[in-house]
Amino acid sequence: METEPLGDGPSGNPLDINTVVVGGGQAGLAASYFLSRAGVGHVIFDKRAALGGAWQDRWDAFVLNTPNLALNMPGLPYSGTEPDAFMARDDVVDYFREYARRIDAPVRTGTDVTRVSASDGSFNVETSDGTWRARNVVLATGGFQMPKIPPVASDLPRDIVQLHTDQYRNPAQLPGGAVLVVGTGQSGVQIAEELLAAGRQVHLAVSTCPEAPRRYRGRDTLYWVLQTGLHGPEYGVNALRVQQLPSPAARFGCNPLLSGSDGGHDIRLRELGRSGMRLHGRLEAADDGELVFTDDLADRLATVESGFSQRMQRALDAYIAAAGIDAPPAEVRATDDWLPEEPARLDLASENISSVLWATGYRLDLNFVDLPVLDQWSYPRHERGVTEHPGLFVVGLPWLTGHYSALIGGVGVDAEYVAACVAGR
Structure with missing residues (x-):
C-alpha cells in the first residue's frame, strides 16, 4: 500500500x-x-x-x-x-x-x-x-x-513538432499535416496505425524489428515465448536465455512486431504500405529541410520478415517438440514482394510533414x-x-x-x- x-x-x-x-x-x-x-x-x-x-x-x-x-x-x-x-x-x-x-x-x-x-x-x-x-x-x-532521441533531431527545422513516443498521447496532440514516425518497434508501428486510421498521412522510417504472427501453432505467440523462456531449460531448450544472445548489446534488441489493439493482430509493414503508409529506409540525416533516408528498404523489409523464422520460431518449435506438446503445424506465410517506390530524399515542406514522432526506444x-x-x-x-x-x-x-x-x-x-x-x- x-x-x-x-x-x-x-x-x-x-x-x-x-x-x-x-x-x-x-x-x-x-x-x-x-x-x-x-x-x-x-x-x-x-x-x-x-x-x-x-x-x-x-x-x-x-x-x-x-x-x-x-x-x-x-x-x-x-x-x-x-x-x-x-x-x-x-x-x-x-x-x-x-x-x-x-x-x-x-x-x-x-x-x-x-x-x-x-x-x-x-x-x-x-x-x-x-x-x-x-x-x-x-x-x-x-x-x-530515459527516452532515446538520435542526434539528427537537432538538424530538423524549428517549426517541426517533435515528440518521443513517451510524450505522445493521441492524434489530436499533433498539428495538422503529415507525420513522420521514426522507428518500427512495437510502439512505433502501433502509433503509426492509429495515425493512419485517424486520416493522417504517415511516413514510416523502417528499422529491423522482426515481424511475427500474432498466433502461432494454435496459441498466442507470446504464450509460447513465455513458456519456452520459463520452461525450455527443463527440456534442454535454452535459446531464450541470456547466455544465448550474440552480444551484450542484444539485450536491447527489438521485441517482435505484434499488436494487442482491435483484439490483437499481426503487424505487416508491406500491408501498411499498401494501405497508404509511406515506407522509407532508416532516417540518416536532415539537410536544409530535406530528410535523407538509407536506400535499402528492400533489404530492411527482408530482414524484418525473416527475423522470426531465423531465431524465435526455431526456439518455439524446439520447445514444443521437446515438451511433447500436441500443437498444430505452423502456417506457411505466403511470399510478399511488394515494394514501394520512395526517393531517398524527402522535402519536408512539399510533403507537408509538420511533426516527427521518435519511436526510437529508451536507454x-x-x-x-x-x-x-x-x-x-x-x-x-x-x-x-x-x-x-x-x-x-x-x-x-x-x-x-x-x-x-x-x-x-x-x-x-x-x-x-x-x-x-x-x-x-
Missing part, C-alpha cells in the same frame, strides 16, 4: 532498514512480494506520484501486447474470463495498484532516489525525502527510463548508483540479478536472465531468486 512520508529517525539520524527497493513498477512489486514472504523488512521508493509504473506514460489508446493469460504477477495469476484478450492502459495501471494493495507493498510514492553509495558495509540511499541507511538495495527501475539511466557496477551500456554487471557489489541487486531489466525478465508474466522468476539472496544475507 502507498504510505505517508516518514521523518528521519531519532535525533535526525538516517532511517535504518534492511532493504530498499528502487522502483514501484512490476519488478519492484514482485520483489516486495517475495521479500515480505521471506520476512525481510523493506521499503519501496517510487518517484511517480501514483503507482502504475511506466504504463502510465503510454498513449491513450494503448493496450498490452501480451494477452491477459500472461498477467501472472507472483501470488495473483490471471483468473478472468478473457485470457486471450488484451488489457487497456488504464486497466493495466489499475491492475498494478490493486496488486500493491493486495500484497500490502510498503511503497512511498513521490520519492525520487538521487544517489546510492556504499557506507561501512551497507548503503546510503539519498532521496528527495531524506537519507536512508540500508543493508541491501534492489534496483527495480525497469527498462523504460537505461542508473547514474544515481554511485558504485562501479555498470557496464558501457549502463547495465549492471551481475549474475542472476546479484551484482558485483555485495548487497546490491537488480530485477526487471530486459534480458536479465532471459527473454521473460522484463515481462509481467516472467519478472517474478528473477524476483524470487533475488529475494532469496537478500534474505540469505
